[in-house]
Amino acid sequence: MSMSISIFDLWLAIILSGLFAWIASAIIHMVIKYHNSDYKRLSDENAVSDSLSKSADKAGLYTLPHCADFNEMNDPAVQARFKKGPVAIVTIFEKGLPPMGKLLSLQFLYFVIGSFLIGYIGTIGLAPGATTLEIFKLLFVTGFICYGWASIPYSIWFGHPWLVTIKYLIDSVIYSVVTAATFCWFWP
Numbered sequence: 001m002s003m004s005i006s007i008f009d010l011w012l013a014i015i016l017s018g019l020f021a022w023i024a025s026a027i028i029h030m031v032i033k034y035h036n037s038d039y040k041r042l043s044d045e046n047a048v049s050d051s052l053s054k055s056a057d058k059a060g061l062y063t064l065p066h067c068a069d070f071n072e073m074n075d076p077a078v079q080a081r082f083k084k085g086p087v088a089i090v091t092i093f094e095k096g097l098p099p100m101g102k103l104l105s106l107q108f109l110y111f112v113i114g115s116f117l118i119g120y121i122g123t124i125g126l127a128p129g130a131t132t133l134e135i136f137k138l139l140f141v142t143g144f145i146c147y148g149w150a151s152i153p154y155s156i157w158f159g160h161p162w163l164v165t166i167k168y169l170i171d172s173v174i175y176s177v178v179t180a181a182t183f184c185w186f187w188p
Helices: 005-034 045-055 070-074 076-084 100-127 132-147 149-159 160-188
Strands: 060-064 089-091
Touching: 005 100, 005 160, 060 100, 070 076, 100 132, 100 160, 132 149, 149 160
Parallel strands: none
Antiparallel strands: 060 089
């Protein structure tokens, strides 16, 4: 009789918790829609769009003003550009409508891999027959770290409004509850 749990013992919990978290994400984004207010319209969207089109920059992440090295910030001309503004981080996507099938598939994969990692932590920290409360506490906290904690630096460094980050942390609590509960259901 084995005194430990293999990650393979949790395959159904991994797949189902990934699926349930993906469904929770779909409900959050397509039914409840509290993230709709996360992004704002530029006051002169057409002019900015035309300007970006003329620059012909490829898909990628850009900064404005751009500094290849923080030492450039010592340059008075660069400092003046920052003071004058705008200061922005711009993501340029490929032209066309978002490829929703691909994006939804990748989001599902994200949740399944997250559930795999959460389950792996469970195999290290919990034994067969662990109580529901023990399973839930460990896997909930692990899920929160997996799904949410890394969003905080986006407000610290990249200017994301703190309210947006708080919403993503709320999302991660929901995903963590769903994931931990699913593992509790299927724990050996």
